[in-house]
Amino acid sequence: MNDSAQPEAAATPALSISGVSHSYGTRRALADVSFDVPPASFTALLGLNGAGKSTLFSLITRLFGIQAGHIGIFGRDIGQAPGEALRLMGVVFQPRTLDLDLSVAQNLLYHAALHGIGRRDARARSDEVLARIGLADRAGSKVRDLSGGQMRRLEIARALLHRPRLLLLDEATVGLDVKARADILGHVRQLVAAQGISVLWATHLFDEIISDDNLVVLHQGRVLACGAAAEVLARAGAHDINSAFMRLTGLQSGSLAP
Incomplete structure (x- = not known):
């Protein structure tokens, strides 16, 4: 990266989600969702199946039109400058397309x-x-x-x-064994550390998140918490991601599918 690009990278979020809502008919999938993905960071978007993660990815990648709110990629509004914004982004969707x-x-x-x-x-x-x-x-x-x-x-x-400068991965480890999951996570974290790529990693698996990550907790279409994972845990009064998620959502551990 040249020196002229460094001030922008330091000041502008890789991804900015502001007041985004989306409905399928009368069903509200996302409600006033707002958060940022900092540059050169690993940000985990944690939510159960049906929380709205895939809907949000479809909006970011313009598979769906934005009904309300704004989405920016390194300051480029995807509604006003979609080509320029999307060129800055790479995507791995949950279904394989090879x-x-x-x-x-x-x-x-x-x-x-x-x-x-x-x-x-x-x-x-x-x-x-x-x-x-x-x-x-x-x-x-x-x-x-x-x-x-x-x-x-x-x-x-x-x-x-x-x-791209931003990489989106939607449930990238679904169907993989423990070793393969750890391998994928290791490669992606290395991209952040060595290449300065920004990552938004959507998952429903608590053990894929570490305390150094940025964390966004999405539940029933709403953001319940966001920030450094260690800070989210502290604010929730929890010692691990699992407990923090339960406290934030009001769920009991037995209510989650295995």
Whole structure:
């Protein structure tokens, strides 16, 4: 990053959500949601299934139009300057969208072409992101021969091809075993530490959050708490994420699905 970009990165949130509400007919999915994702940070969006996480991601990525409120990506309003805003963002959605019959490298080159990246540059970028995500030795493998965790890492590599400054991941570890989940989390946290990428990580799993993270607790479409995870715990009078979540939502541990 050049020096002229540093003041902006220091002062402007990577993602700013302000007063966002959304309804499906008479059902309110989000109600006056507001929070920021600081630059070069790992921010966890914690909520049970149905809390509104996927709806919020659909609004940020413009799959849905914004009914109320504003969303900005590094100061670019996605309603007023959608192209410029979306170019700053990479996304990994919960459903997998890889072509299983193409190789790892072919999946990346196809995605690069969709972004208008020339073939020579695309090959260089593909090599770069595969090395960054630990898949350089699988470039020629068909995607169907990868493990579930490797497929997720490939989707992260694909989302990084156009060199975004903000990475959104919606329940990226669903269906993975404990080791694969830890591996994905480790890679994403390393992107934040080493590359300065900003991350919004949506999850319903308490153990994916650590005290150094920024934390947003979303429940029934409303933000119940946000800030440094350690501070959220302190304000809730809790010693761990699980207990803090229960106190904030008023739920009992037995009311959660296993």
